[in-house]
Amino acid sequence: MASLALLGCGAAQAQIYKCVSPNGGIEYTDVNRGSHCKSMDLPGAVIPAPPRRQAAPARGNVPAPVSTPGDFPRVDSAEQRARDADRRGILEDELKSETQKLAELRKEFNNGEPERRGDERNYAKYLDRVAGMRDSISRSEKNIEALKREIANIR
Known part of the structure; x- marks a missing residue:
């Protein structure tokens, strides 16, 4: 890498030397x-x-969208509606299972005071499990929000 940089200096009329040390x-x-x-x-x-690089286009000069070629495969509207319906069904199933999972997590979480297990004699282990439960609940809530957004975006 350094040699490439030095070769570039050679183009600027500088003399380059190759030095081989005794070792x-x-x-x-x-x-x-x-x-x-x-x-x-x-x-x-x-x-x-x-x-x-060319400068970015001015705000008023928005490039025209590229049209698809004439031989590009197209899906008829009935096929697209069927695909959208399938997608909606899959997403609604995922939403239902994620909602059930969230309900179970909240039930087990017990408003931040889940029951201690027999293997949690050390209070730090209990706190770690509670923190993990909070993370799981948060992740599940975010998944539900994302699924609802996806369902709303379907035509």
Whole structure:
């Protein structure tokens, strides 16, 4: 990587030296550091600059949407309605199961005071389980919100 950067310097008319140390290490530099450094002849080692990016279009100049090609496969409206109905059914099933899961989690959570288990003699274990339950409830609530948004977005 460093050698590529130094090769770019060579295009700017700087002399590049390859220095091999007595232990075999190789270093490329623009400074001659003694007899273990040899000048490199790099004709045509020009690395072009990347092309300039075009400025973002002005606010008033919104590019026209790209139309689909004529041979692009299309789905007729009856098929699309059937697909949407299938999707809605799947999402509603997921919503129903997620709602049941949330109800069970809240019941077990018992307003922040779930029953202690026999293996939780250490209070820290109990607190860890309660924190995990809070996280599960939060995650389930977010899943329900996302499912409701998806169902609302179906045509």
